[in-house]
Amino acid sequence: MAAYFCEMLSYPFMVRALIVGTLVSLCAALLGVSLVLKRYSMIGDGLSHVGFGALAVASALQMAPLALAVPVVILAAFFLLRLNESGRLRGDAATAVFSTGALAVGIMVGSVTTGMNSDLNSYLFGSILAVSKTDVAIGVGLSLAVLILYLFFYEKLFAVTFDETFARATGMKVELYHTLLASLTAIVVVLGMRMMGALLISSLMVFPALCAMRLFRSYRSVMIGAVVFSLLGFLVGIGISFWFGTPAGASIVVVELSVFVLCLFFTWGRGK
Secondary structure, eight states: OHHHHHHHHTSHHHHHHHHHHHHHHHHHHHHHHHHHHTTOTTHHHHHHHHHHHHHHHHHHTTOOHHHHHHHHHHHHHHHHHHHHHHSSSOHHHHHHHHHHHHHHHHHHHHHHTTOSOHHHHHHHHOOGGGOOHHHHHHHHHHHHHHHHHHHHTHHHHHHHHHOHHHHHHTTOOHHHHHHHHHHHHHHHHHHHHHHHOTTTTTHHHHHHHHHHHHHOOSHHHHHHHHHHHHHHHHHHHHHHHHHHOOOHHHHHHHHHHHHHHHHHHHTGGGTO
C-alpha cells in the first residue's frame, strides 16, 4: 500500500490533483450540509452548467477561464436566489432554466468556435491531467478564502440554515448570508470542474452530506462526518482512477454512491 501511494506521488499531475481535490472536497462537504438542509441540493448542478457555459465563452474569446467563470457563476447564484425568494419562478424551475440554457450555450459556442476540444471536454467530464500549476495556485488561494469565510460566518450560516424565521426576527440580514452561501458554492463549483467535470461536481456536495445525515444527529457531527466522507471518497476515488485508468470524477462519484448505499443499509432498521 505504501509503495502504491509513493508511486502515485511520483507523478506531478497526481500531486497537483491531490492538493486541489483535497481542498475542494473539504469546502464542498462543509457547504453541502447547508445546501442539503435548505433543499438547495441542485444549485450546485445548475451553477456547474453555468460555469461550463462561461468557460466555453472564455475559451472562444481566448480569455483566462477562471477570470470569467468565477464572477459569472457568482452572478448566476445571486439571480437564482432572487428568483427563488421573489416567487416568480420556483427554485427547481429556475435552476433548470439556468442549467440547461447555460449548458446549451456552452456547447453551441464551443462547436462554432474552437470546437469541442479536449480542454472543453475536461471541464465537462473532468480530467486530473488538466490540473495545471496555475490551477493549483488559484485553487489553493480560493479554497482557503472559502474556508476562512465559512468559519468566520459559521454561526450566521448555522442560524440561517436551521431557523430562517428566527434569524429574521433577530434582525439578521438573511438575504446577505444566503448570497454568501451561494457565492461560496459558486467558487467551489468552478474550482472543482477541472477535475470532477460540470456534470458531476454537484455530487461532491450532496453525497457526503447525505451519508453523514444518515449516521449522525447534531449539526456539528454531521458536518465533521461529511468532511470525513468527502475526503475518503475523493482519496479512494482518485486512487481507483490512477490504478485502473478510469475517469477521476466518475470514480469519485461511484465510491461516494457506494458509501451512501452502505449507509442506507446500515441505518435501515433505525427508522432513518
